[in-house]
Amino acid sequence: MKTDAIAAVAAQRIRTLIVDDEPLARRGLELRLAEHADIEIVGQYGDGAAAVAAVHALRPDLMLLDVQMPGVDGFGTLRNIPAAEMPLVIFVTAYDHYAIRAFETSAVDYLLKPVEDSRLHQALARVRQTRAQHAAKGHCARLLGLLGQLSGRPLDLHEALQPDFLEQLRREDKLAVRDGQRTVKVDLACIRWIDAAGDYMCIHTDGDTPQGNTIILRATMRELEQQLDPQRFPRIHRSTIVNARRVVELRPHTNGESFLRLDCGQELKLSRTHRDKLAVLI
Structure with a gap:
C-alpha cells in the first residue's frame, strides 16, 4: 500500500510557494524547480505577511521559505499560519545556525544558499515521501471511519486488522x-x-x-x-x-x-x- 500511495501522490502536482525577500534568490529557485515536472509554482512573495495571506488564499502543498526577511522572518511567518492551513516547508537560508530551530518547526528540509541541485532534489524527494505518508494516513482514517459506522462504534487500526x-x-x-x-x-x-x-x-x-x-x-x-x-x-x-x-x-x-x-x-x-x-x- 505504501508503494501505491507514493506512486499516486507523485502523479499529482505539488502546488508551491517561493518566499524570499531577494528577487534573484526567488528567480534561482524558480529555474531549478522548473526541472521537476510535478512542481507547480503558484506564487512568489518577498515578505512573511504576504506569504501568510497567500497560504490562506491558495492553500499550497509546499512552501520554500527564507529565514531572514525584513519585518516578519521565516519562523514568525509559520507562527501566523493556522495548523490546518500549514503546507510542507523547506527552509532556504544563507545561515546554517538556524537548522535546529528549522527542524523544531517540523520542516521537511533545510537548504543553504547557494542551493545545490543535488540537495534540492533530495529535499523534494522528502516532500514527495512525506505527502505519500500523509495520504496513506488519511486513507486509513477514512477507512476506519467507514468501518466504525458499519460496526456502530469507533474502531482503532489494531481492532480493524483482526482476521x-x-x-x-x-x-x-x-x-x-x-x-x-x-x-x-x-x-x-x-x-x-x-x-x-x-x-x-x-x-x-x-x-x-x-x-x-x-x-x-x-x-x-x-x-x-x-x-x-x-x-x-x-x-x-x-x-x-x-x-x-x-x-x-x-x-x-x-x-x-x-x-x-x-x-x-x-x-x-x-x-x-x-x-x-x-x-x-x-
Whole structure:
C-alpha cells in the first residue's frame, strides 16, 4: 500500500510557494524547480505577511521559505499560519545556525544558499515521501471511519486488522449501509432479497403491505456481500442476493437455471454460474 500511495501522490502536482525577500534568490529557485515536472509554482512573495495571506488564499502543498526577511522572518511567518492551513516547508537560508530551530518547526528540509541541485532534489524527494505518508494516513482514517459506522462504534487500526473483524460484522443482526452522508441500518431478519438497479441497490424488506418495503441506496453489490454471511445471504445471480431463510420452494428451469419462490410469493432466478449455492438453499 505504501508503494501505491507514493506512486499516486507523485502523479499529482505539488502546488508551491517561493518566499524570499531577494528577487534573484526567488528567480534561482524558480529555474531549478522548473526541472521537476510535478512542481507547480503558484506564487512568489518577498515578505512573511504576504506569504501568510497567500497560504490562506491558495492553500499550497509546499512552501520554500527564507529565514531572514525584513519585518516578519521565516519562523514568525509559520507562527501566523493556522495548523490546518500549514503546507510542507523547506527552509532556504544563507545561515546554517538556524537548522535546529528549522527542524523544531517540523520542516521537511533545510537548504543553504547557494542551493545545490543535488540537495534540492533530495529535499523534494522528502516532500514527495512525506505527502505519500500523509495520504496513506488519511486513507486509513477514512477507512476506519467507514468501518466504525458499519460496526456502530469507533474502531482503532489494531481492532480493524483482526482476521475475524469482518466475520463479526456479518454476525450482527443488522445490515449497515453508507448512503451519502447517512448510514442506514436494516434488520437482517426483515430482508427478503436484494437486487441491483444501475448504481443503486434495492433492499426488499417486510413491511405493512404484502408487497413489503423497498429501500433504495447508492451502494454496490460487493459492499453488501462483504457484510453479509454468504451462508445466510447467498448471491444467486450477478445482480441478486437472497435471504436463504425466506426461500420456500426451488423449481428447476432450463439450461441448468432454477427459480426460487420466497415466503412472500416473489420468484427469483438462480443462474447457472451460482448453482453452487443450492446447498445453502435446499
